[in-house]
Amino acid sequence: MIARILEIARLYLFTMYQSRSMLLFGFVLPLLFTFVVGQAIVGFEPADGQQSWSLAVVNADVGDLGQQLIERLNDDPSLAAVATEESEAVRQVEREEVAAALFIPADFSSRMLAGENLDLGFQMNLAEPISAQVVEQVVLAALSEVNSWLTIADSAVEIASQIGLFDTSIGVGQAEYFDDAVIAGQEALQEMPPVVVESRQGVREAESQGGIPSGVGQTSPGMLVIFTMFTVLGGAAGLLREREEGTLRRLLVMPMNKITILAGNMLGMFVVSVTQTLILILGAVYLFGTDWGNELVALAIMILVYGFSITGLAILIASLVRSYAQLDALSAIIVIPMAGIGGAMWPIEIVPPFMQQLSLFVPTGWAMRGFHDIITRGLGVESILLEAGVLLLTGAVFMLIGLWRFRYE
Amino acid sequence: MTEAILQAQGLHKKFDEVYAVKGVSFDIKAGEIFSLLGPNGAGKTTTISMLSCLLTPTEGDAKVDGFSVTGEANQVKQAIGVVPQEIALYPTISAKENLQFWGRMYGLRGKHLQERVDATLDIAGLADRADGKVETFSGGMKRRINIAVGLLHNPKILFMDEPTVGIDPQSRRRILDTVQELNKLGLAVLNTTHYMEEAQELSDRIGIIDNGELIATGTLDELIKMVGEYDTVRLCLDVDGQKIEDVIEPLKSLPEVKQVSPGEDCVMIQVPDSENILGDMVGRVTQAGAHIRSLEIQEPNLEAVFLHLTGRALRD
Numbered sequence: 001m002i003a004r005i006l007e008i009a010r011l012y013l014f015t016m017y018q019s020r021s022m023l024l025f026g027f028v029l030p031l032l033f034t035f036v037v038g039q040a041i042v043g044f045e046p047a048d049g050q051q052s053w054s055l056a057v058v059n060a061d062v063g064d065l066g067q068q069l070i071e072r073l074n075d076d077p078s079l080a081a082v083a084t085e086e087s088e089a090v091r092q093v094e095r096e097e098v099a100a101a102l103f104i105p106a107d108f109s110s111r112m113l114a115g116e117n118l119d120l121g122f123q124m125n126l127a128e129p130i131s132a133q134v135v136e137q138v139v140l141a142a143l144s145e146v147n148s149w150l151t152i153a154d155s156a157v158e159i160a161s162q163i164g165l166f167d168t169s170i171g172v173g174q175a176e177y178f179d180d181a182v183i184a185g186q187e188a189l190q191e192m193p194p195v196v197v198e199s200r201q202g203v204r205e206a207e208s209q210g211g212i213p214s215g216v217g218q219t220s221p222g223m224l225v226i227f228t229m230f231t232v233l234g235g236a237a238g239l240l241r242e243r244e245e246g247t248l249r250r251l252l253v254m255p256m257n258k259i260t261i262l263a264g265n266m267l268g269m270f271v272v273s274v275t276q277t278l279i280l281i282l283g284a285v286y287l288f289g290t291d292w293g294n295e296l297v298a299l300a301i302m303i304l305v306y307g308f309s310i311t312g313l314a315i316l317i318a319s320l321v322r323s324y325a326q327l328d329a330l331s332a333i334i335v336i337p338m339a340g341i342g343g344a345m346w347p348i349e350i351v352p353p354f355m356q357q358l359s360l361f362v363p364t365g366w367a368m369r370g371f372h373d374i375i376t377r378g379l380g381v382e383s384i385l386l387e388a389g390v391l392l393l394t395g396a397v398f399m400l401i402g403l404w405r406f407r408y409e
Numbered sequence: 410m411t412e413a414i415l416q417a418q419g420l421h422k423k424f425d426e427v428y429a430v431k432g433v434s435f436d437i438k439a440g441e442i443f444s445l446l447g448p449n450g451a452g453k454t455t456t457i458s459m460l461s462c463l464l465t466p467t468e469g470d471a472k473v474d475g476f477s478v479t480g481e482a483n484q485v486k487q488a489i490g491v492v493p494q495e496i497a498l499y500p501t502i503s504a505k506e507n508l509q510f511w512g513r514m515y516g517l518r519g520k521h522l523q524e525r526v527d528a529t530l531d532i533a534g535l536a537d538r539a540d541g542k543v544e545t546f547s548g549g550m551k552r553r554i555n556i557a558v559g560l561l562h563n564p565k566i567l568f569m570d571e572p573t574v575g576i577d578p579q580s581r582r583r584i585l586d587t588v589q590e591l592n593k594l595g596l597a598v599l600n601t602t603h604y605m606e607e608a609q610e611l612s613d614r615i616g617i618i619d620n621g622e623l624i625a626t627g628t629l630d631e632l633i634k635m636v637g638e639y640d641t642v643r644l645c646l647d648v649d650g651q652k653i654e655d656v657i658e659p660l661k662s663l664p665e666v667k668q669v670s671p672g673e674d675c676v677m678i679q680v681p682d683s684e685n686i687l688g689d690m691v692g693r694v695t696q697a698g699a700h701i702r703s704l705e706i707q708e709p710n711l712e713a714v715f716l717h718l719t720g721r722a723l724r725d
Contacts, residue, residue, distance in 0.1 A: 254486060
């Protein structure tokens with residue numbers, strides 16, 4: 001049985017790679033699309049040294065802390081905080097020219113100094129929710145830092161007061177002491193932050209923006225997910241053509257089990273998908289400099305389980321359609337929406353939340369999540385186990401239904 | 410007495426509520442060529458599919474080389490070679506690669522496989538085209554490779570389903586010669602066809618099948634004896650559908666006429682001595698207002714047998 005399965009798989013691979021259309025549609029076109037589309041969506045990506053996000057700031061504060069907050073925001077290289085009028089800030093948000101707008105009230109300094117609660121106005125650009133959330137985090141961090149300066153200064157004044165510094169005849173005024181303590185606190189925090197938190201969720205800057213894949217970092221996994229699915233579905237269509245042309249019927253009169261025939265073809269499809277994926281990854285790495293990360297074991301697992309999953313899907317679809325022509329015509333109708341929903345055509349992070357939820361129902365969605373964990377987020381085996389498990393399980397279910405339902409004649 | 414290599418007993422096959430094959434029973438002796446003759450849709454391919462273990466009989470069973478088609482499929486498949494009606498080959502690889510692949514599917518390996526591939530290429534007369542891609546072959550050459558695949562594992566009986574459909578006379582001649590040569594080497598053959606001449610020339614025995622039923626079996630002589638000494642006169646008329654019915658009754662009224670069977674624009678008439686009543690028949694047809702386009706007298710043959718048994722012409 002094994003020898004016959006291998007022989008059927010060998011014939012499948014031989015006839016598949018013999019075809020010039022495989023070279024064109026399997027390798028040339030996906031690499032071309034990886035590059036061209038990658039250039040088109042490189043706009044997600046900040047150019048070196050430039051700010052990624054713009055923040056309109058309306059500073060109505062009568063004190064100094066509002067201005068200090070703006071300066072602190074501009075210390076972040078990924079943010080451009082620009083002071084403007086209220087109406088202009090609202091207009092910029094509405095026209096999606098900035099990620100968000102920050103409104104600093106007139107009593108900002110006095111309430112901060114008094115240690116009172118206060119509300120800052122923050123208007124998000126809803127077209128870029130992820131960017132706005134990142135900007136909001138930067139604003140909160142800056143506010144926290146300003147608050148830390150004041151806390152340091154308060155503590156210094158309180159200690160000085162306890163040791164009677166302001167009661168002596170040295171002439172030290174409490175207000176001047178507080179201002180000096182604020183400046184000292186700023187310098188101290190800049191030189192030696194009290195706690196450094198290094199986030200492992202961080203961004204691979206070269207090919208993403210705030211965790212959103214862009215450029216060839218998006219199109220390389222995207223195109224391989226799309227085109228390997230096309231190839232494997234083409235293989236399933238070939239199986240139906242064999243049924244129509246009689247070679248499948250002839251195989252059935254050979255002394256072997258029916259399952260052997262499908263197993264051989266599925267092995268062929270799986271090997272084709274894996275080799276195609278490897279070649280597309282190597283092509284993207286060496287031709288376009290795509291960074292596929294350093295987690296080779298995780299990558300190998302994802303390649304294998306994705307190949308398994310789409311092989312199962314192909315057999316399932318082949319068992320449901322009537323003819324080769326029907327599957328041939330349906331391929332694009334199946335693959336393109338699945339690619340769109342799964343985030344293979346654009347980053348899933350930029351679509352509305354319900355679409356992101358929808359991506360959990362297609363293998364392309366899990367495949368893209370796994371690949372981006374490796375490429376964009378630089379994560380390893382432990383992080384892709386869920387994606388790999390889902391793909392393995394769905395592939396097995398698809399395959400079992402396909403084997404059960406497939407009509408040999 | 411020669412032992413039967415194939416014995417079919419009461420084979421039935423029902424699709425939905427329709428019987429495609431109804432109670433077919435026959436046997437084939439070792440080294441015998443047996444043809445199933447019948448029009449398209451008669452049940453020939455369904456019968457051969459049951460014997461090849463592709464379809465499970467609704468009722469009945471068959472034994473090939475002593476193994477049951479319903480319970481010992483793998484042993485049956487090892488004993489039979491099947492040549493399907495369609496060209497079941499991979500067109501983009503060579504004839505030799507096709508044979509090597511199919512040989513491996515039969516479990517052949519190594520030197521033995523190579524010997525069988527070479528031998529079957531010789532039988533097909535295509536040793537010099539072994540490395541040519543099948544898609545570049547003519548229809549006849551493809552048919553010959555199609556047959557060669559069925560011979561790779563030295564089967565005890567070869568099933569051929571309409572092996573000469575759609576090919577030129579020269580290729581047909583070559584295929585029939587090949588089958589006869591293989592038969593001389595002891596290979597039993599089950600051949601299905603709707604070509605009367607092919608069955609007549611090739612077969613040791615013939616089974617006539619119509620509407621799923623095997624209505625007669627025997628040698629050519631035995632079958633022709635069923636018709637007696639009747640000639641068949643085939644009259645083709647320049648008339649419309651209404652008038653061809655008009656000539657039936659006048660012809661039937663002639664006392665010598667045994668049977669009149671209308672076709673689309675021809676009438677088949679069975680008479681004991683056609684030459685003596687030819688004038689009367691022509692007169693009756695002319696009187697009925699019909700114009701005779703052609704007239705053909707056939708000696709007793711399988712066409713006449715089929716007509717005799719079914720009331721219809723085989724070619725209709």
